[in-house]
Amino acid sequence: MSRLPIEIETAPNPTASVILMHGLGADGNDFVPIAGELDLSSVGPVRFVFPNAPVIPVTLNNGYQMPAWFDIAGPDFNVQEDATGLRRSQAAIEALIANEKARGIPANRIVVAGFSQGCAMALLTGLRHTERLAGIVGLSGWLPLAASTAAERHAANHETPVFLGHGRQDPMVPLARATQSRDALVALGHTVEWHEYTMAHSVCMEEVADLNDFLLRVLVG
Numbered sequence: 001m002s003r004l005p006i007e008i009e010t011a012p013n014p015t016a017s018v019i020l021m022h023g024l025g026a027d028g029n030d031f032v033p034i035a036g037e038l039d040l041s042s043v044g045p046v047r048f049v050f051p052n053a054p055v056i057p058v059t060l061n062n063g064y065q066m067p068a069w070f071d072i073a074g075p076d077f078n079v080q081e082d083a084t085g086l087r088r089s090q091a092a093i094e095a096l097i098a099n100e101k102a103r104g105i106p107a108n109r110i111v112v113a114g115f116s117q118g119c120a121m122a123l124l125t126g127l128r129h130t131e132r133l134a135g136i137v138g139l140s141g142w143l144p145l146a147a148s149t150a151a152e153r154h155a156a157n158h159e160t161p162v163f164l165g166h167g168r169q170d171p172m173v174p175l176a177r178a179t180q181s182r183d184a185l186v187a188l189g190h191t192v193e194w195h196e197y198t199m200a201h202s203v204c205m206e207e208v209a210d211l212n213d214f215l216l217r218v219l220v221g
Contacts, residue, residue, distance in 0.1 A: 003028070003052040005096065008035045011045035016109040016134070016219045017100040019049045019093065021118025023140075025066045028052045031115065034203075038212050043219040047105070049096060053089065053117070069117045070144075077142055077177065086124055086144055093125045097133075111215060113137030113163075116173060116201065120144040123181070126160065127153040127190075135218035137163045137211065140173055140201055143181035150188055162192045163214045165207045167199035 006028040022030040028050035035048045053067040060072040070085030093112065100110055111134050114122035119141020126136035127149060136157070143149065162185060166178040175196070185192050193214060197204050 005049050005051040006032060007050070008032065008048045009045060010035070010040065010048075014045040014047035014105065016040075016043050016045075016111075017047045017049060017105045018111045018113060018215070019051065019096050019100070020137075021051060021069065021093070021112075021114035021121045022053065022067070023114075023116030023118055024058070024068050024072070027067050034208065037205075037208050038215065040212070040215055040219065042216060046219075047100070049100070051093070051096060056085070069121045072117075077144070077173075081144060083145065086120070089121055090125045090128070093121055094129070097125075097129065107131035108134055109219065111135045111137060111218065113139070114141065115139040115203070116141050123162075123185075126162075127157055129157055130154050132156045133160050135161045135163065135214065137214070138181075139165050139203060139207070139211075140167060140170060140178075141181075142173055142177050143184055146181070146184050149184070153188070158189060159191065161214070161218050162190055163195070163211065164192055165195040165197065165203075165210065167197050167201060167204075169199060170201045172201040 020031050040046050053069045055065050056068050057063040057065050058068050069089040071082040073080035112122045112126040119138035123138050123143050182192050182194050195210050197207050
């Protein structure tokens with residue numbers, strides 16, 4: 001990652017962490033307002049970690065350099081997936097998880113989340129993590145390297161709750177792509193909480209409320 005993550009703590013001495021990855025072309029600031037819209041007071045002090053993707057050329061955008069967790073060759077995300085870039089960013093997110101553990105937050109009190117490309121990274125990393133996480137959240141995204149998920153996922157996170165939210169009018173990541181990802185996870189036996197919203201490639205207040213409820217369920221106790 002090209003810059004240090006942005007961190008927000010709801011109170012001193014956090015007992016839980018939410019690592020939230022932004023989408024293509026954005027940065028860690030993009031989802032900082034989410035921290036203020038969520039009410040996780042019953043969880044206790046929470047640390048939000050908003051990492052910044054590296055700046056790389058993106059083929060889909062004519063090679064223009066922008067923050068991206070991995071390259072995208074074209075509008076069909078199944079074609080020519082950037083496995084090298086995906087693995088590189090997976091390692092970076094694993095390092096963030098390790099850092100939270102080193103600061104006293106156990107894996108089962110850590111949620112990995114992301115929007116669009118960040119959703120892809122949350123699913124890629126969370127399903128393969130070697131200790132059980134509290135939850136995995138994917139907003140307006142898809143499951144990357146789907147063909148290798150069954151072989152590479154770790155048993156520790158087979159039962160970790162997964163939240164997926166998507167807009168019915170999303171022109172960037174079509175709803176059908178997201179439902180394919182949902183169905184692939186369900187077929188593998190994962191527990192997926194699925195939500196559809198009347199929105200495009202964005203986040204709405206209804207989704208924030210649903211996400212709030214999910215985080216309370218997986219982090220309280």
